[in-house]
Amino acid sequence: MTQDLTPKQALIIDCDPGVDDAVGLLLALAAPQLEVLAITTVGGNVPLEKTSRNARIVSAAAGRADVPVFAGAARPLARPPAGAGEFHGAEGLGDETPTEPQTALAEGEAADALIDIVRSRPARTVAVAVMGPMTNLALALRRAPDLVDRLAPVVVMGGARSEGGNITASAEFNIWADPEAAAEVFDSGLKVIAFGLDATHQVRATEARIARIEAIGGEAARLAASTLRFSQRIERQIVGWEAAPLHDPCTVAWLMRPDLFELRPCRIAVETISDLTRGHTAVEFRVEAAAAPHLWAVSADGEGVFDLIARTLEAAA
Template sequence: MRPPFLLIDTDAGVDDALALMLALGHPEAEVVGVTAVGGNVPLEHVVPNVFEVLHVMGAEGVPVFPGAHEPLLPGERVHATEFHGEDGLGNYERRRARVRPEREAAAVAIARLAREQPRELTLVALGPLTNLALALRLEPELPRLLRRLVVMGGAHTAHGNTPRWASEFNFYYDPEAAQMVVQAFEELTLVTWETTLAHPLPWEEHERLAGLGTSRARFYDAITRRTRAFLEGRDAPGLLVPDPLAMLAALDPGLITAEARHRGWVETCGTHTRGQLVLDHGRSGLEPNARVVTGFDRARVLERFHHMLAG
């Protein structure tokens, strides 16, 4: 499979930053743009966070398009500052990268770029799917214009991480947007919360990566300290990297060792299930549209982190 042209939609928390670094550090992939959405932290933090990562990676020329501040509908939502820090990047001391976003809105940019490069772009969605849902309203042909859609989102066994117990954060934050996207695409790849839990970076490996001595490794070390403290307080065996796993699924599908195919929906009601990913196990008679990733080659994932941080 040829290296992808990437369009990355992000709410720019710590794991988003690591995913962006993997994409920008890939020797063959090209990042054609980054679209920003509120989620892990408010949008006013997301955009500067993206520019901070671009600065660290020497990629200031990548255009950044501000997107949705809020979900499609008003209502319950929480940010994930306990995990990511108040600023979304672990409250680390910044270099104050120049912040110069594009004037074009994220949804408009997604639709335009897809039309300009039909069947060429891989869209990697790392946050709530609000920008993508809005882009679908602007360009209903978007599912056929994109080469691939890879989403970090959903909990395929209802092992959620939000106040709605069965829901993963990105789908919980904007369930209507998630439902619109999952229903619109006849082919999408999902990297879920349970897959994240099953593939942590062990702490000893994390320490090796943080100690590589490069500017990228020092940045990695700085932004993950808050997240590490949060996870160690809950006896996690390593650093959880949901968005990097989704990015690696986009960059190199050969890293995927196990997957299952289902028809998918997203629940928009329910006391405990609003935002839940619902998968058909053969009863609907509909063709599967969601490729749910359940396994990665752990050794090669570590190699990709090492290669990126050592560069």
């Protein structure tokens, strides 16, 4: 057997689990091509104490309790906290009944941990996948502007353009929850790759796709399937869609298989002043490709993403 000598992509996952965050974490923690250095949590889908607990529950389910979990910002930079428990369950993990994890939170604040980890590695080698509001990353950039020149790809789930929003007519939840943080990150000079609703709505948890994951066996696949079942039921009840979109795991899937997505160079700005359009992402494609500060996902191979999830969880089971 030939040994794979391809270096792993070092990764910090910033998240607010959240049912789709849970699937994204399970995928990343099982991915042989990723080295998850840390998980940082933020208040978002549910409050911080629950997202921090849930991240440790998911890590344990993946058999990766060794990955440190750092609690971060409990509230947005300039606004009251907002939640999305109706789409994630009161505890954030759908139908699961969470218990207190055996592994304690790591010492220190998420933003500081992010700074320390990135600075401890060679420049441009540590990626960050942001699956929730961008508060922790914005705080880290305020404290350490040199991160702009040190971070590898920053991949975020957030925003909407042609699809419209899922919280308001034009705003997606992660951006809407802390638009000031998102605006700071997009304006920072970082090369940000954004996976908004335009792409994630093409990645749907159909009955056949959920059943395939259920058939794998093992705790990680069981938890992934459980959260997908919950999302399927809630989307049918609240939105009327037959198959729920899978948002946050698209960030991890791109790091593993960029060929599953089509990206376009752009410039992204975030509305922070108007209450009517709070969190709107203005995605401007009329830019010179070589100088474009951001990339926007315009399409996704939904079947390919779910095949990647199933194969990765199956190999790790």
